Amino acid sequence: MSLPTDAEERSFAPADSLLRFATAGAVDDGKSTLIGRLLHDSRSLLADQLEMLELVGRERGDDGLDLAMVTDGLRAEREQGITIDVAHRYFETADRAFIIADTPGHAQYTRNMVTGASTADLAIVLVDARNGLTEQSRRHAVLAGLLRVPRLVLAVNKMDLVDHDHEVFAAITAEFARFTAELELPEVTAIPISALRGDNVVHRSDRMPWYEGPSLLEHLEQVHIEDDRAAGDFRLPVQYVIRAPERDYRGYAGQISGGSVHEDAEVLHLPSGLRTRVTAVDTADGALAEARAPQSVSVRLADEIDVGRGDLLCAPDAPPAAATELTARVCWMAANPVLRPGTRLLLKHTTRTVKALVTAVHHRVDVTTLHREPAAELGLNDIGEVGLRLAQPVFCDPYERNRLTGGGLLVDEATHATVGAVMITEAR
Template sequence: MSSTTGQLTDIDGLSATTLLRFATAGSVDDGKSTLVGRLLHDSKSVLTDQLEAVERVSASRGQDAPDLALLTDGLRAEREQGITIDVAYRYFATAQRRFILADTPGHVQYTRNMVTGASTAELTVILVDARNGVVEQTRRHAAIAALLRVPHVVLAVNKMDLVGYEESVFAAIAEEFTTYAKELGVPEITAIPISALAGDNVVEPSAHMDWYPGPTFLEHLETVPVSHDLATCHARFPIQVVIRPQTAEHPDYRGYAGQIAAGTFRVGEEIKVLPSGRSSKIAGIDLLGKSVDVAWTPQSVTLLLEDDIDISRGDLIVPAHDAPATSQDIEATVCHVADQPLTVGQRVLLKHTTRTVKAIVKEIPSRLTLDDLSQHPEPGQLVANDIGRVKVRTAEPLALDSYADSRRTGSFLLIDPADGTTLAAGMSGEAFAQSAEAEPETESAPDEEGWDF
């Protein structure tokens, strides 16, 4: 591993900087699945038997040409309805780069799946039908991409063939979207005019749009800069399990196993365990059955400490000089993904890395209005697909980083304690535009079940 370039080495020996994770999003019928199918087909990333299966299904429907959307719409319900429902992951490669693609649903009902698909993406593709322009779902997807800190956003203006490949249509849509996305704080926006059905500007340049001087869709994916310099991040190690084999060979072995969420750990390094604040030093690191002197994200390792201290699942090991503050009061931006609303006073579970604690929603200061990015103060509740600010108090202190510093340790889930349903995905410290002015906190009495922290 190089600490200067941040290049990590994958198991196959290739540099991890050759890998791009990206997600697609857009409204229903904007052509996401067709774009992905065209990309896979024209880049020669489709197996012969897959293409033959698509051709058979297309022929049975009376279609003259293969319906490339079927390459990603794999569920029977998706094929019957003609819409994407689940997040479809596809893995492919070109000579320049390897890709992990998350094709996410466009229907507003499945916006929650877009949150899942984009949460680990370095690039998000937002499709727009050239005939319809920027619509509410386009703005919602842009807001989610900004909220999730996706560093690169591609606006793919699709179905240009249906508007006569007019440059003015593309320019107007690109200007409207770019203005909106920059107000959200999206750092980089690239607009590309395409026709996924005809193949214009997907893999090959379009003969119909010689007025467009930029790269094709695939060229941009192959050349966009991707940073994997995780070695310089705040080092964080959530404990997943405590290992006590108690064998004759190792009667006193006590290891703390998990996946390094960010940064690098070394033998001899002084560490602190949160939330207890106890200190120790790393005595050893076990990786794949061997002892190593250094380990880094995203490796799964077992840490051995010099001191026998009380540590359990959910605790966080961090460098002693770089420990985040712990608190029971959390203010964050959340994307509400459940059908049932999130309300003030609601009892929830909060899952942060490997730790799950009881919590109460103390306040919902504001809800984001997608049309003009204003904040609607004190909405009282958040419903499905709403984005808003929440204040939560937990039963135990947690060590959350700012989401801007770490997408892994700055995020959390709110869960329904009754049935385990995910209610909302939260980003610590994130905020849009001008937040509503917070009211002073007031004392609250325990509810009938005693959930008062």
């Protein structure tokens, strides 16, 4: 780990080393304090942020820094000492750049945790060493598994409040391992920390000599990230058609959600089923010989095809399903209405929005046991499997294959509120 000193000129991490990670866990487990500690001890806070923290400390009559205030930006968050919104923060060391999503712990804000983790390369689930696993920390671990977050860190926090006891840490990690055995999480790392005191957050602590692993930041810097999207089949959901008649320019813009594309590549257009060839791949910084997920590009095509928003350009030998019937896992985010057969909703999938009818609720998942139980409906924060019938086809992959073309959002037709997160398991 290489951190800049005040006298050193900061060297920035290469752009392709960016790690997106989300923090999760129950209320008061210390997520915001952990992020504040990461930013403070890695010298990533601005001078005015440090002055604000010191001022708050003086107003409270002590010299301590309220590190949680770094991410608790809403007035209600500061007053209540909780996280409500998803706070995104950027920082970097000499070895890697990071985007952090600090997600709320309250059960009623589970939807915000889904938002923060949906694009994460890694999730940190914090657990209070005094309390062990709670229902909400279990729920967040389940969501990380369902969202196919490829790496997970179990950060056992507040070790200073249990006298840095190795047996406490071992018992929590063993319980967590038993619980997550069915989640198919490919990589889980456990680290004992004290976010308030800084133990094993940025620097290794001598208060826990029995722990021989890396600090949290060392692990975040070293963990291998491989964007599976770039290794998959080419997918470009068209978001916008760029026209410049004076230059005879027509490009089809969007974010590549899978694979790569290059000049002269053959692509398939959906829904027409017509094949054509890419003549150029453009970005705001100029043309590229090749682009890959998750880059945003505009591609030009050799043939005049009617292409618009909601269409898809893809690999001709590996197209996605054009489906009107879906089986999907759903995290339901609304208290009213509940999700039950017959419910009419809108499905936002990539750049296309279609009407959807709930045809069945197959089961609900008990987040404390991971058992599937029969259910006639899904209520607030329930996770279950449902059937959907669509008014128009969407071009989709299974979520486990592509998190973007396999995911979607359910929207209430009347209020336009987002009420569910969708992970497609089967399409036909």
